[in-house]
Amino acid sequence: MKIKNNKEITTLAICVTVVFVILGLLTIVAVLTDDEDEKDDKETVALKDKKKESDKEEKDSVVINKPLEGDPYKELDELIGLEDVKEEVRSLANFVKVQKMRQEKGLKTPKMSYHLVFTGSPGTGKTTVARIVARIYKDLGILKQGHTVETDRSGLVAEYVGQTAIKTNAIVDSALNGVLFIDEAYALVPDARNSGDYGQEAISTLLKRMEDDRDRLVVIIAGYPKEMERFIDSNPGLKSRFNRYIKFPDYTAEELYRIFLMYTKKNEYTLSQEAGVYLRERLEDVVEHKTRNFGNARYVRNVFEKSIQHQANRVSRIKSPKDKDLTEITKEDLEGLLKIEN
Numbered sequence: 438m439k440i441k442n443n444k445e446i447t448t449l450a451i452c453v454t455v456v457f458v459i460l461g462l463l464t465i466v467a468v469l470t471d472d473e474d475e476k477d478d479k480e481t482v483a484l485k486d487k488k489k490e491s492d493k494e495e496k497d498s499v500v501i502n503k504p505l506e507g508d509p510y511k512e513l514d515e516l517i518g519l520e521d522v523k524e525e526v527r528s529l530a531n532f533v534k535v536q537k538m539r540q541e542k543g544l545k546t547p548k549m550s551y552h553l554v555f556t557g558s559p560g561t562g563k564t565t566v567a568r569i570v571a572r573i574y575k576d577l578g579i580l581k582q583g584h585t586v587e588t589d590r591s592g593l594v595a596e597y598v599g600q601t602a603i604k605t606n607a608i609v610d611s612a613l614n615g616v617l618f619i620d621e622a623y624a625l626v627p628d629a630r631n632s633g634d635y636g637q638e639a640i641s642t643l644l645k646r647m648e649d650d651r652d653r654l655v656v657i658i659a660g661y662p663k664e665m666e667r668f669i670d671s672n673p674g675l676k677s678r679f680n681r682y683i684k685f686p687d688y689t690a691e692e693l694y695r696i697f698l699m700y701t702k703k704n705e706y707t708l709s710q711e712a713g714v715y716l717r718e719r720l721e722d723v724v725e726h727k728t729r730n731f732g733n734a735r736y737v738r739n740v741f742e743k744s745i746q747h748q749a750n751r752v753s754r755i756k757s758p759k760d761k762d763l764t765e766i767t768k769e770d771l772e773g774l775l776k777i778e779n
Contacts, residue, residue: 557685560733
């Protein structure tokens with residue numbers, strides 16, 4: 438009886454030991470699995486973040502602007518400078534208006550293209566005017582929505598065979614009933630050193646959609662004058678569809694000064710008399726020695742943004758700043774900012 442009890446105890450001990458070993462192994466497996474799951478989760482999050490960043494970069498090359506409320510003709514008139522541009526846009530609007538009147542009377546109307554070519558340097562207001570033109574076209578009944586989809590080569594051309602047409606069609610779809618604005622459009626034309634470029638595929642796709650959706654799509658292309666001339670001449674289809682050009686001149690020093698004042702007023706700043714004199718003098722020098730890549734209004738905007746940052750650094754050293762201190766831009770805030778761009 439005693440031996441039997443000992444055997445039972447031994448058997449029970451072995452069973453208990455086996456149970457603990459199994460539990461231990463399960464615990465180890467669970468820990469390892471959790472570590473792997475955690476690793477997988479981290480990798481998944483990292484991949485998602487990477488995809489988000491990639492999607493963001495892709496979206497950054499396409500900007501969709503809904504039409505603003507208000508009178509587009511008034512906004513056109515209020516633009517600083519650009520007198521010839523304003524006259525061209527008004528003339529275009531008048532022509533469209535009269536042709537619609539003739540059509541309503543049953544009179545013959547010539548077939549016309551509403552597509553436009555904007556030529557000029559960076560920062561001369563091409564994008565702003567494109568948005569206004571879209572709203573004018575809506576007002577005239579040419580477009581139903583009057584929004585603008587703004588893009589460039591990167592928004593139309595893909596990296597792999599067969600994807601450019603898909604990408605371009607998607608952009609066109611988003612622009613239907615509005616204006617598709619393509620900045621630096623000449624970049625779509627490949628040069629002799631890059632014969633495998635997919636830019637021509639984007640152009641062919643765009644031309645087809647301009648024909649298929651001619652009642653729902655207006656395309657405005659923009660860029661430097663010589664480059665845009667080369668771009669148009671590269672394809673007979675482009676030449677037949679884009680026959681109306683509007684030239685955007687560089688801003689004068691006085692116009693750039695007025696643009697700077699516009700930024701100060703819009704953001705509730707003032708310019709001291711000494712700062713105003715200094716700004717005029719420096720802008721005249723900058724315009725006189727400007728290069729081909731001069732940013733015009735963008736240049737002035739950058740100067741303004743840097744000047745209020747300098748102003749903030751200066752005001753932060755004042756123990757009890759007054760209202761004037763908080764709003765006034767001084768010569769000190771502008772010094773060293775108005776450099777000639779290379």
